[in-house]
Amino acid sequence: MAAIVLAAGAGRRYGGPKALVRLDGRLLVERAVRTAAEGGCAPVLAVLGAAADRILAEADLGTAAHVTNPDWATGMGSSLRTGLGALAGTPAVAAMVLLVDMPGVTPAAVRRLVSLAGPDALAVGGYGPRRGHPVLLGRRHWPGVAALAVGDVGARPYLRGRAAQVRVVDCADVADDTDLDTPSP
Template identity: 55%
Template sequence: MTELRVPALVLAAGGGSRLGGRPKALLRYRGRPLLEHALGVAREGGCDGAVAVLGAAAAAEVRERADTGDCLLVDNPEWRTGLSSSLRAGLAALPAGASAVLVLLVDTPGVTAEAVRRLLAVHAGRTDLAACAYAGRRAHPVLIGSAHFPELLATATGDAGARALLAKHPVTLVDCTGAAVPDDLDTPADLARWGIA
């Protein structure tokens, strides 16, 4: 049987335009930048390494100010075109032999290592598609088996990400209600709610 290896792909390229242009990757949550928090969640949840995609606007600053350990940092010069360009850049940088990828958004601080563990626990092969669900609603993180990578690359456009892929195929929903919160950070009110500086 082929070994199952699932690295995390942390999408952290957004420019934070609704937050006054502050890069979300460097917003501080529980004493550390959000990118460090997301990488810690992936590591503690059991991912096999990580790739993080950065936007050109803040890539140098993130490299200077965030402790990313052995995470592979990838610049996305097309970050302004939307999340899909970051997905493509991240998939291209994944280590050989990955059986799937676990996609995390840097601006979802309520996603926990427990949610990652639950998602990884259902991974059985390269054709898997799975997502955490909260009160029956599909949200992040998402696990995409490597057999779907070519279709994902072909169908991801703008900020839609994997939406077209997930709409076309059966997706295993993994209940994470109470174990995590998938809300993302888009407004100053969101920052205040999460106590983020």
């Protein structure tokens, strides 16, 4: 059960790459890779782009691998495609997708979805009426997800097209799906 941490963006609205933002003493990219690993994912792959060299110099990624998306400026879709492509040569049956700017997603939430891992799995974290991260993509879905992941869109179009197959796993009691779009005042 692999994980992809999407951490390639420049964070234009935020004022800089969110991967390098410190929260409670840790960089967001460190928090995300640790969340994936503690949630039961291996390998964990961080997809980097903007400020990749700086992230690699400053962040402790532990045992996580990394890949740099040369097209990171085109949006999240290219980063998801890069991550799925990098995992294609592994025996992973599924990939858990986490966003670097959602520090409220916890290992407990990841574990709930890991328990569903398989090549046909499609699952998302549920937060009341909202669907969010983490997102579980079974290996058989990777080509379809990659084909629709363009611009600033990740797996959402693929998941919407298969809504009846997507399992929503309640995570509201163990996680928070708030994303960090702008710095706190």
